Every structure is written in C-alpha cells, then in structure tokens.
Amino acid sequence: MLSMLKNHTGKITRKEIWGDDYFLLSLEAPDISRESQPGQFVMVRTSTDPYPLLRRPFSIHGRNGSHIDIFFQKTGIGTSLLSQKQKGDPLEILGPLGNGFLLEDGTESKKVSLIGGGRGIAPLYFLAQELNKNQSKVRIFYGGRSSKDIPLLSKFKKENIETLCSTEDGSTGFQGLVTELFEQEMNSEPPSLICACGPDGMLKKVSQISEKNHIPAELSLESIMGCGFGACWGCVKKIKKENIKQWQKICEEGPVFWAHEIVWDE
Ligand SMILES: Cc1cc2nc3c(=O)[nH]c(=O)nc-3n(C[C@H](O)[C@H](O)[C@H](O)COP(=O)(O)OP(=O)(O)OC[C@H]3O[C@@H](n4cnc5c(N)ncnc54)[C@H](O)[C@@H]3O)c2cc1C
Ligand code: FES
Numbered sequence: 152m153l154s155m156l157k158n159h160t161g162k163i164t165r166k167e168i169w170g171d172d173y174f175l176l177s178l179e180a181p182d183i184s185r186e187s188q189p190g191q192f193v194m195v196r197t198s199t200d201p202y203p204l205l206r207r208p209f210s211i212h213g214r215n216g217s218h219i220d221i222f223f224q225k226t227g228i229g230t231s232l233l234s235q236k237q238k239g240d241p242l243e244i245l246g247p248l249g250n251g252f253l254l255e256d257g258t259e260s261k262k263v264s265l266i267g268g269g270r271g272i273a274p275l276y277f278l279a280q281e282l283n284k285n286q287s288k289v290r291i292f293y294g295g296r297s298s299k300d301i302p303l304l305s306k307f308k309k310e311n312i313e314t315l316c317s318t319e320d321g322s323t324g325f326q327g328l329v330t331e332l333f334e335q336e337m338n339s340e341p342p343s344l345i346c347a348c349g350p351d352g353m354l355k356k357v358s359q360i361s362e363k364n365h366i367p368a369e370l371s372l373e374s375i376m377g378c379g380f381g382a383c384w385g386c387v388k389k390i391k392k393e394n395i396k397q398w399q400k401i402c403e404e405g406p407v408f409w410a411h412e413i414v415w416d417e
C-alpha cells in the first residue's frame with residue numbers, strides 16, 4: 152500500500168543549520184520534486200528504530216532539479232532525531248501529499264502577500280519562487296518571537312525577495328505580531344491575495360483581516376498527523392462549504408484551505 156502512496160528513500164545531499172533550532176535538509180527525491188506544488192508536504196520517518204513509529208509532516212520548502220528541501224524547527228523527539236541526520240544518510244519519505252496553494256487560480260501578475268509565523272515560513276519560500284515565475288509581485292511578512300525565530304531573513308534578503316519582518320521582543324524589525332505589521336503595511340500596497348502559514352492564532356487573525364478587507368486568503372493549517380494520507384482521521388478540522396459545516400481531513404482536503412471556509416470557534 153505504501154508504494155502506491157509514493158513511498159521513497161531519499162539520500163540527504165545537504166544539511167544546513169540555521170541558528171540554534173532550525174535545520175534544512177536537501178533530499179534526493181526526483182519523483183517528489185517533479186510532482187510537488189508549493190504547500191504540499193512529505194511524511195518523514197525520523198528513525199529506523201520502532202520509536203517514534205509515526206512519520207512527521209514537513210512542508211516542501213524548495214526544489215532544485217531532482218532534490219527537495221525541508222526546513223524544520225527542532226521541537227520534540229522526531230525533529231530532534233532528524234536534526235542529527237548527516238549528509239549521505241537515507242531517509243524514508245512519503246509524498247508529495249495534500250493539496251497545496253491554488254497557483255492556477257489566476258495568480259499571474261497579482262500582488263500576493265505571504266505571511267509566515269516561525270516555522271510556518273517553510274512552505275512560503277517554495278511558493279514565492281513559483282509566484283515569481285508567473286510575474287506576481289510577492290511580499291513576504293515574516294514574524295517570530297525574537298530574531299532567533301526568523302532565521303531565513305538573511306536568505307530572503309540575499310535572494311532579493313521583498314521581506315518585512317517582525318519580532319515580539321523587538322530584537323529585529325517591527326516590534327509586535329506579524330499580523331500587526333501586515334495590517335500597518337497593507338494599505339500602502341494592498342494585495343489581491345494573501346497566503347499564510349503559521350500557528351492557529353496567527354491564521355485566525357489573518358482570516359479576520361481577509362474578511363474585513365475583502366482580500367481572499369489561502370491558509371495552510373497544521374495538525375498532529377498520524378498517517379498523512381487520510382487513513383486515521385487524526386487531523387480533522389471543521390470546514391464550511393456551501394454553508395454546510397463538516398469535518399475534513401487536513402492531510403487530504405488540505406493542508407491549504409480558503410480562510411472563509413475555516414470554522415475557528417467550535
Ligand atoms: C502539513 C504540515 C506541514 C508541516 N511542515 C513543517 C515544516 O515545514 N517545518 C516544521 O518545522 N514543522 C512543520 N510541521 C510541524 C511538524 O510536523 C511538527 O513540529 C513535528 O511533527 C513535531 O514532531 P516531533 O516528534 O519533533 O515533536 P513531538 O515530540 O511529537 O511533539 C513535540 C511538541 O510539538 C507538538 N506538535 C507535534 N506535532 C505538531 C504539529 N503538527 N502541529 C503542532 N504541534 C505539534 C506536540 O503536541 C508537542 O507539544 C508541519 C505540520 C503539518 C501538519
Ligand atoms: S493524518 Fe491520518 S487522516 Fe490525516
């Protein structure tokens with residue numbers, strides 16, 4: 152069954168350490184690289200031992216030829232084991248999974264604001280690269296608690312991606328939440344589309360801004376995932392479609408949903 156579900160063993164070809172807690176791994180995975188869309192994810196087996204048994208979900212951060220990158224924050228046992236992997240190690244990965252951002256939905260030449268909180272920045276780099284290819288004007292809003300939580304800022308600056316940043320402690324950029332920075336800046340250059348990824352509190356606020364200002368928003372949701380491909384129902388969220396509320400699986404129907412479809416308060 153796993154082979155039908157695109158199970159691959161990819162070799163780690165590059166490892167980068169970003170600050171204390173963030174890591175980038177490049178994996179040789181030609182099939183995943185060819186098929187993947189921004190916003191899709193892979194399920195990664197972090198150990199060959201029986202524990203931890205469950206794979207962990209990671210967004211596809213970028214792709215380069217036959218390689219894909221994942222960018223992750225060390226938060227627990229799985230990501231800690233993953234952070235110890237070295238160049239040349241094999242890694243079992245399943246993917247690409249999920250729906251991804253709706254790039255085909257007329258994003259050409261649009262002004263698109265990408266909002267990323269902490270590790271939520273991971274899929275937005277791939278998205279920015281693809282949007283740039285279709286001539287969209289991209290601005291990234293990148294926020295974290297402190298400068299330690301926005302490690303990719305230097306990478307974006309180096310690649311001339313317009314990036315505005317915020318930190319809650321004011322150690323870099325605007326002092327406050329990334330949504331506050333976005334609200335302050337959006338009037339100078341109103342976007343026609345918002346794409347966001349980050350913690351639920353941030354995404355809920357982005358939903359409110361999107362509704363108030365009539366700007367469509369695509370939000371990538373997180374959930375703890377058992378399988379990643381629709382078998383365990385461990386990742387459900389209440390979604391409203393044509394006024395009917397129903398539980399949907401984030402791994403299959405998402406992780407990206409239109410902001411107006413997400414039911415936050417039940
Ligand atoms: C579709 C999707 C894409 C993701 N992409 C990325 C990415 O690109 N980079 C990245 O750093 N992280 C990403 N995550 C989150 C990542 O999967 C979790 O951080 C990881 O599974 C934690 O595993 P662990 O074994 O280290 O933590 P555990 O030891 O399992 O847990 C440590 C702590 O993190 C919490 N936690 C575990 N999984 C999640 C989760 N999915 N969401 C919220 N809290 C969680 C646990 O409740 C616990 O408090 C993504 C999650 C999803 C659903
Ligand atoms: S993680 Fe198993 S159904 Fe979504």
